[in-house]
Amino acid sequence: MSNIIKILPDNLANKIAAGEVVQRPESAVKELLENAIDADATTIELMIKRAGKALIQVCDNGVGMSEADVVLSIQKHATSKISSVEDLEAIRTLGFRGEALSSMAAVSQLEIRTERKHDEIGTLLRIDESGNVIKEKGSFPKGTCVSLKNLFYNVPARRNFLKTDATELKHIIDTFNKISLSHSNIHFKFFNDDELVFDYAAGTLEERIASVFADNMIEALIPVQEKTEFMNISGFIGKPSLLRKSKSEQYLFLNNRFVISKQINHAVFSAYANFLEKGDYPFFILFLEIDPHRIDINVHPSKLEVRFDNEKDIYSFILAVVKKSLGLYDLVPNMNFGETQVSTEKLRQNIFSETEKRDFSDRPVTSGKSSLTRTSFSDKEIDLLFHSLPEINPSPSFVTPHDPFQENEEQKTPVREIKSTHAETEEFPFIIQLHNKYILAQIRSGLMIIDQ
Template sequence: MQKIKILPEHVANKIAAGEVVNRPESVVKELLENSIDAKASSIDVYIKGAGKVLIQVSDDGEGMSEEDALLCIQRHATSKISTAEDLTSIKTFGFRGEALSAIASVSVFELKTERKTDEIGTLIRIDEFGKIFSEKGSFSKGTTVAVKNLFYNTPARRNFLKSNSTELKHIIETFKRIALSHPHISFKLYNDDELLFDFPATTLDDRMKSVFAENILDLAFEVKELTEYISLFGYIGKPTYLRKSRGEQYFYLNNRYVVSKVINHAVFTSFENIMEKGDYPFFVLFMEIDPKKIDVNVHPSKLEVKFEDEKEIYTFVQAVVKKGIGSYDLVPSISLDDETKNSNSAQLRFIDFRKTEKYDLSDRPNFSKDKNHSAFFSDEDIDRLFGNLNNEIKYTLPNSNVLHPFDEKEQKEIYHTSSIESQKGVESPFIVLLHNKYILTQIKSGLMIIDAHVAHERILYEKALKSFNANLPFSQQLLFAQTLKADPADIELIKELNPYLVKLGFEIKISSKNTITILGVPSDVLVGTEIETLLEILKEYRKNQQEKNLEITDNIAKSFSCKAAIKAGHKLNETEMRILVDQLFATSMPYVCPHGRPIVVKIPIEEFDKRFGRT
């Protein structure tokens, strides 16, 4: 009996569709590219149910005849190439003839088209059973493609789709990428009958302002190098606009958005002496090159690309970016001479991590009377540490006399937390803040340096996890509620995370489809940063979800601690620093932050002795 059989066409189409269409965003991308190839000057995108219910793309392009409309939904049918030689000089965005066929095989598909020279157009409709219907009618000039109930006949693939907020976010990102590279075309995006984005035809500079922010050009510098063989132009973010994720790198090859590790690495290495580990530069770069020197036919998604000479491309991009950086005063000052690197003198080094028991405080700053101190502090201490108190407010005893502002005070260290220890003859270690970033304090073996931001991050992370387990939310009510218009994808994400946000201390009311009101926040959120902190938490949550696939409570705790922690540049007084250090060493793991970054560095006294020639 014959075992090997040729699959029926409708089954083969469903299998092949997985290469081209794996989520609603893929459909939007393919339909937008077809509209651009059709020389459209205006494109409207309609989304319902994050693309799962409806995706409709309408353009005012060339349109098609009835014969072409019936052929375009057939597999490997295209008007953009005809011979194998055409693959070496591809200038259109769609060329494989797979998109419409793949989309039609996993959805209820409808196409309306009418050429500008025709008086009547064509309607092509494919029902749930794959039957094709063709009708004549009067339609708008151009083409409209409606994709309904995506993956209705492939439930396994539909089950693997993410939440509405995640799918909508991908659609918005793809829409912005394509709109950014075609500023001469006007784009509109509607979500559930609500206009989200309206980008009129304009210049690249104005389109960047519409897509990103009005001041985006102030945060970036221009790079431009035009040659006969290869040209590169665009914008790169200044070091002050470095990002913590890879999501804002836009590279267009012959106006096609592609992902290239070669280009990304070339740009990153150009910033090697400016960026810290974990930082990524923002850039929007356009490269023009002979199509014969590249291959975009690597994958059906057309996001990958191969260069004929990768080394030459890498060197060119790196040189152009370095030239752009060198044109601006962006390089930070350094304090060490280059000669030090090659000298044989002793240098400071990191101490290897060693295992430390939970209550081993032999080599830690001792600010408390009891070494096994509690992690709990008074309300007054907490207010001093994280509150936004007016520095000029002083507390006095009820019967004390109020001193004149210019009188000499008898007790200048009224807030010195170590006064009790000093009275008993216990010497308290010094503690200072370096550049409003690092806490320096004496320990038994030498000097301890603590990163204030990541230390606070560790404290807030464990506090957040405890709040989830305790299920006793405490919200600090705002005197004046904060209202903001948010991205629809952010609204969906807030709805999903609201039970966890409530446990953290947020009290949020969704007023409309794109408006939320913040009524209360956790006590750790600084006054005046409520909106910014919430949006940053959502952004960090998505980043962790995509890159690390964390469990939801761990993800929210890490996102909250990262964005609510004190930032570099936040000035702490002596009392606040001492409380911060005490709280840090009351945590379960005071040596690394929730993301794995080191919190504490120790420099032994022997290293100082070597540097000063005391050995």
């Protein structure tokens, strides 16, 4: 019997491989935006037509490519981002597989215009319908513009499986928002069918959150920040009044890359256990920074999945940090009478956002039990705290939160707010539990003592 195995022709192999990288317009948008970020762009413009089915174009003001590089860029396994196995074990860029442009070139009519900062002339590279590469020289804006026309024009099966324009557009917007949240230092613009729909100026994470969600969204969030030797975590978690009915607003960024991790989502979910009812999900935007040697992002061509070498530690760490942040919110702001209330009407909802128009206000929440994680403190810390206290003056500054339904309860557990004029108190630990009986909490206007 004759042999039956043969090597597939390049164009067929490329289409098969492209299927994993470019599943729908949204995945092409992701790859192009990530390339622009890796190129150190400070402004990135996304333009789509017919929900990406007719056109996806990303223009950046990044480093650009030389003529030789742009020709190579559309080849399989062509990358400037890694060159050795050691590099693969410590990925610091969003791309590294060297396959996104070649995959997109296999399933669309691709065109790249690029010019480096110090070059006098740039390059235009085009692939025609017969797969021929056409190259021209020309004067272009500095940076790179990649256009994909008629995505999947040569893969009818894939094209037929695309969803309605509304659904594909929604996926593109989700990805655009995720990526723009991960890089608030970059100015992002989004044109949909020639209309500028999002224009996010470069700024802080807080400003980006306001642009993406709502002007006063930040008031519905609790800041999270913890640094350790092996990982840092920062960002925001939703106050318990911002619980969601789906998991779609859980933003996890690992070394500034949007990733999906069931374990981490579960850790955050568990930290909220006391606040959740069936079907509730917490909102969060969390940034983890971990030594790239300790993670593996090369799990799938989409680069969304990740493996950690110390998953259990990361789980416990995130659980503890989120619990602590929730505990601080649960104890402190509810007693902090200067807090401004956020009315639902004040919220400007992003027209495309899935964010439900719910009450983001800082409503009091009772958790049942305290979520404190830090229970032991050094003698020095306790000394410092007590030496910083002014004399207790029970009458004028003795404040009991007034709640007509809680009168009796409050008499049993008085809450004292002691005015402190000492600026140094800013630097002391936020919450201390003593003898399993007293909780000392630093609040904006001084110190709060709770007799448990």
